[in-house]
Amino acid sequence: MxxxxxxxxxxxxxxxxxxxxxxxxxxxxxxxxYGELAAVMGPNGSGKSTLIKLAxxxxxxxxxRVRLFGRDVKDFDQWGRVGYMPQVxxxxxxDFPATVSEVVSLGTYNGVSPLGIFRRSxxxxxxxxxxxxxxxxxxxxRLAGLSVGQQQRVLLARALVRNPDxxxxxxxxxxVDVSGEEQLYAxxxxxxxxxxxxxxxxxxxxxAMLREATTVACLNCRLVLHGQPHDLTVEExxxxxxxxxxxxxxxxxxxxxxxxxxHR
Amino acid sequence: MPAILQYEFMLRALAGGILVGVLAPVLGTFVVLRxxxxxxxxxxxxxxxxxxxxxASRFLPTLVALLAATVGAIVVEQLRARGRLPGDVALAVVxxxxxxxxxxxxxxxxxxxxxxxxxxFGSILSVAPLDLWLLAALAVVVLLFVGVFFVDLAxxxxxxxxxxxxxxxxxxxxxxxxxxTGATITLSMRVVGVLLIGAMLVxxxxxxxxxxxxxxxxxxxxVLAGVLSAVAGLTFAFYGDLSAGGSIVLTALxxxxxxxxxxxxxxxxxxxxx
Numbered sequence: 001m002x003x004x005x006x007x008x009x010x011x012x013x014x015x016x017x018x019x020x021x022x023x024x025x026x027x028x029x030x031x032x033x034y035g036e037l038a039a040v041m042g043p044n045g046s047g048k049s050t051l052i053k054l055a056x057x058x059x060x061x062x063x064x065r066v067r068l069f070g071r072d073v074k075d076f077d078q079w080g081r082v083g084y085m086p087q088v089x090x091x092x093x094x095d096f097p098a099t100v101s102e103v104v105s106l107g108t109y110n111g112v113s114p115l116g117i118f119r120r121s122x123x124x125x126x127x128x129x130x131x132x133x134x135x136x137x138x139x140x141x142r143l144a145g146l147s148v149g150q151q152q153r154v155l156l157a158r159a160l161v162r163n164p165d166x167x168x169x170x171x172x173x174x175x176v177d178v179s180g181e182e183q184l185y186a187x188x189x190x191x192x193x194x195x196x197x198x199x200x201x202x203x204x205x206x207x208a209m210l211r212e213a214t215t216v217a218c219l220n221c222r223l224v225l226h227g228q229p230h231d232l233t234v235e236e237x238x239x240x241x242x243x244x245x246x247x248x249x250x251x252x253x254x255x256x257x258x259x260x261x262x263h264r
Numbered sequence: 265m266p267a268i269l270q271y272e273f274m275l276r277a278l279a280g281g282i283l284v285g286v287l288a289p290v291l292g293t294f295v296v297l298r299x300x301x302x303x304x305x306x307x308x309x310x311x312x313x314x315x316x317x318x319x320a321s322r323f324l325p326t327l328v329a330l331l332a333a334t335v336g337a338i339v340v341e342q343l344r345a346r347g348r349l350p351g352d353v354a355l356a357v358v359x360x361x362x363x364x365x366x367x368x369x370x371x372x373x374x375x376x377x378x379x380x381x382x383x384x385f386g387s388i389l390s391v392a393p394l395d396l397w398l399l400a401a402l403a404v405v406v407l408l409f410v411g412v413f414f415v416d417l418a419x420x421x422x423x424x425x426x427x428x429x430x431x432x433x434x435x436x437x438x439x440x441x442x443x444x445t446g447a448t449i450t451l452s453m454r455v456v457g458v459l460l461i462g463a464m465l466v467x468x469x470x471x472x473x474x475x476x477x478x479x480x481x482x483x484x485x486x487v488l489a490g491v492l493s494a495v496a497g498l499t500f501a502f503y504g505d506l507s508a509g510g511s512i513v514l515t516a517l518x519x520x521x522x523x524x525x526x527x528x529x530x531x532x533x534x535x536x537x538x
Contacts, residue, residue, distance in 0.1 A: 056429045079431030086426060096297060096422060097473050097482035106419055109430045117414035117480065142477055162430075 015064035039213035083159030107158035281494030289486035292465035310336030320373035333446030386457035386509030457509030
């Protein structure tokens with residue numbers, strides 16, 4: 001397990017959570033630090049999304065503690081430091097009339113603003129965030145009319161416009177094409193490396209996560225594995241996913257590249 | 265001067281209709297976008313229970329209905345927020361429970377009468393000055409609430425979890441929204457009728473969502489459709505001796521059909537040009 005000297009951005013301390021009689025997480029302890037690009041992986045129902053919801057205060061643990069920037073999440077109020085991008089489902093926001101600029105400008109929320117109804121949505125910071133995700137040409141289009149992949153990019157811009165210290169992404173590349181995926185991870189690499197942003201990604205894309213993440217946490221109700229991607233062994237991954245797994249790793253002096261092939 | 269404007273009762277009905285035409289779509293925009301349209305129907309039936317109790321006990325039915333709708337809004341929101349029952353099931357339990365109480369009370373009090381019919385279906389003759397003052401006061405509160413918390417409400421309409429992670433106090437905003445929706449439904453009963461007010465929260469909003477680009481524009485278009493439905497509907501009711509509520513809602517439906525045709529026409533033109 002990697003231990004960094006920097007303070008924890010998110011700390012789960014012996015956290016357990018159940019949905020009724022069904023245990024989702026048991027005794028999980030994990031810490032994410034500044035500058036870390038952490039992947040949370042595991043099979044369906046392994047507790048990945050629950051772990052994230054606990055970190056964001058959307059669920060309260062049955063036992064244990066969750067801290068954000070050193071404060072118990074129950075008392076946390078500096079939400080401007082957190083950017084969150086939920087997974088986009090097919091048909092989401094089908095009726096929502098907002099344009100791309102309007103949706104991204106929602107990310108600038110910083111408390112109740114009595115004149116917010118009159119605020120322009122096409123501000124410089126909003127336009128810059130839209131440009132970062134390559135959606136400038138679509139800024140006046142309705143979100144509902146975009147593809148799932150494009151909606152994902154808009155939601156990323158909405159999270160980025162907050163200029164957060166912590167970015168939490170749920171399946172960010174689902175529905176995104178190959179060039180969009182490369183662009184997405186290039187942005188995330190820069191934010192993590194240059195700005196020291198802590199980034200947590202929940203994903204089923206094992207290949208991309210092993211290639212892009214600096215640390216990997218594998219869940220299956222409990223924290224099964226936690227370390228750097230090249231620490232993971234074929235046996236460990238096979239046990240986690242309950243199926244034979246081959247891991248193909250290319251490690252160079254400059255960057256780590258991993259690819260994982262799963263055989264049924 | 266047209267005949268419709270020569271009668272005081274009609275002027276009151278028109279003023280009431282315009283206030284409902286503004287109020288219902290403003291709140292309805294957030295109700296529809298959050299897919300909580302059933303809340304409007306549920307609170308309408310809770311208000312009907314209040315009307316029945318008020319009529320049976322001969323104690324200000326509008327006030328009893330307002331109280332019932334407020335308590336109902338709080339109960340419904342708590343059930344929804346705590347997730348003890350699935351959202352639509354929780355609403356159905358409250359809706360049918362209230363309707364059952366209303367039917368029992370109406371039966372015990374000697375059955376339906378003219379007063380009850382005016383609450384059920386709306387009546388241009390029944391809008392009293394007090395109803396207007398209450399509607400106007402509610403309009404001021406609702407417009408101030410939506411104006412001040414527009415961005416917060418927009419966040420919640422977009423995604424409740426995202427709103428919470430952005431720091432929006434979704435718990436009490438949801439509660440206030442539910443209570444104001446209950447009050448709007450109750451005070452709109454005299455104009456549109458308790459059985460049709462849900463339509464005014466939904467149909468003008470659908471017109472706005474079909475035609476406008478942007479949340480503010482959609483809400484403004486919905487208000488325009490709401491006011492137009494109320495004024496035209498009441499005019500049809502006056503000259504055709506029709507039910508006020510039915511005429512208003514049918515006019516709103518006509519606007520929705522026209523909006524859909526307009527959108528299809530635009531699409532067809534765009535395809536033809538391409």
